[in-house]
Amino acid sequence: MPAANEEVRNRLQRGMIRLPGGEFLMGTDDPDANPADGEGPVRPVRVAAMRIAATTVTNRRFAAFVKDTGYVTDAERYGWSFVFHLFVPPTVQKTITQAPAAAPWWLPVDGAYWKRPEGPGSAIGDRPEHPAVHVSWNDAQAYCAWSGTRLPSEAEWEYAARGGLVQARYPWGDELTPRGKHRCNIWQGRFPEHNTGDDGFVGTAPAKAFPPNGFGLYQTAGNVWEWCADTFRAPDAEPDAHVMRGGSYLCHDSYCNRYRVAARTSNTADSSSGNVGFRVAAT
Numbered sequence: 502m503p504a505a506n507e508e509v510r511n512r513l514q515r516g517m518i519r520l521p522g523g524e525f526l527m528g529t530d531d532p533d534a535n536p537a538d539g540e541g542p543v544r545p546v547r548v549a550a551m552r553i554a555a556t557t558v559t560n561r562r563f564a565a566f567v568k569d570t571g572y573v574t575d576a577e578r579y580g581w582s583f584v585f586h587l588f589v590p591p592t593v594q595k596t597i598t599q600a601p602a603a604a605p606w607w608l609p610v611d612g613a614y615w616k617r618p619e620g621p622g623s624a625i626g627d628r629p630e631h632p633a634v635h636v637s638w639n640d641a642q643a644y645c646a647w648s649g650t651r652l653p654s655e656a657e658w659e660y661a662a663r664g665g666l667v668q669a670r671y672p673w674g675d676e677l678t679p680r681g682k683h684r685c686n687i688w689q690g691r692f693p694e695h696n697t698g699d700d701g702f703v704g705t706a707p708a709k710a711f712p713p714n715g716f717g718l719y720q721t722a723g724n725v726w727e728w729c730a731d732t733f734r735a736p737d738a739e740p741d742a743h744v745m746r747g748g749s750y751l752c753h754d755s756y757c758n759r760y761r762v763a764a765r766t767s768n769t770a771d772s773s774s775g776n777v778g779f780r781v782a783a784t
Contacts, residue, residue: 502646503570510649513562514552514783518661518717522550525660526668529763533754539735540763543668546656553653553661553782556632556708556719557727558644560625563615563633566644575637576614576773582635583774584610585751586693588619588704606693607774615640618705618775630707632725632778638743638770641728641779650781652730655744655765657782662721662747662762664714670761672714672721684711685723687760688753704750705776718780722760725749725778733767742767749776 505513527546534540566572576582586594586606597608610620615635617623625631636644638652645651653661664672671677673684683700690697702710706724713719721727726745733742744767748760759766768777 502572502643504649505566505569505647509565509569513648514650517552517554517781517783519552520550520661520716522548522660525663527656527659527763529668529670529761531670531761531763533758533761535759535764537735537737538759538765540765546660548654548657548660549784551653551657551661551782551784553657553718554650554780555713555717557725557778557780558633558636558641559630559708560615560633561629563636563644564625564629566647567616570643570647572640572643572647574614574635574640574773575771576635579771581609581611582613583607584613584619585704585775587696588775590622593620613775614773628705628707630709631705632708634705634725634775634778635773636728636778637773638728638768640773644779645781648781650783652728652779653782655729655731655746658721658727658729658746658780659762661716661718662714664716664718664721666715672718672762673712685720685748685760686710686750687723687748688751690753692751692753692756702750706750721747722762723748723750723752725776726766728777728779733765735767738767739769741769741771743770745777751776 613620686706689699729744
């Protein structure tokens with residue numbers, strides 16, 4: 502993968518947040534934890550000093566990468582990606598004959614990729630500051646190679662996502678909607694049929710739509726899942742599975758309460774969907 506020139510790299514890395522590192526309590530013993538996901542036990546973990554992006558990589562920045570390199574994402578190579586069913590036109594839905602049995606709300610849409618997030622006819626022209634989605638772990642690694650960054654380790658991600666709070670459920674504290682205010686982009690309503698959009702969004706939100714945590718990171722809960730560098734280790738994990746953190750706009754406590762800061766999940770390195778993006782880090 503060709504690297505961006507030094508001037509471009511410096512511009513891309515400008516504004517990354519410097520964190521001193523140190524020891525923190527990783528994981529959770531929360532009764533809402535998902536034991537099969539390996540969220541616990543709570544244990545002290547030490548991370549080194551680092552830099553991490555305040556936001557996920559946006560459409561604007563991913564477009565600059567593609568323009569400079571000509572990179573073709575995994576979704577483009579395969580010719581399709583998963584789109585949430587409510588975003589797929591009925592005429593297109595009629596042509597789809599297969600969907601994951603465990604999650605039938607995900608539809609494999611031909612022609613869906615980062616630049617056409619809902620498939621043919623969709624566009625990102627009005628979403629330059631939204632997270633880039635339909636980005637696989639492989640795609641994220643290619644962007645990192647170009648930009649002189651890397652994916653954060655899972656420990657680094659959780660340390661940064663907590664924003665200095667000790668064992669809080671969310672990046673801002675223990676209450677989901679303090680004083681009745683939404684602090685993240687997740688599902689409200691009846692999943693998967695109706696999202697009321699009470700938080701202001703039914704799909705992705707701009708990367709800075711909600712206040713940052715105590716370290717200055719935006720949306721480490723909800724909006725889009727974020728790839729980490731680590732392989733996901735769990736009894737039922739795919740051999741090529743990598744960690745994803747943070748939850749997404751589709752998380753709801755009736756199905757996926759993984760917008761908690763300790764929550765985790767995984768997917769294979771070439772997988773993509775309309776609720777997965779990434780954030781970069783550097784030493």
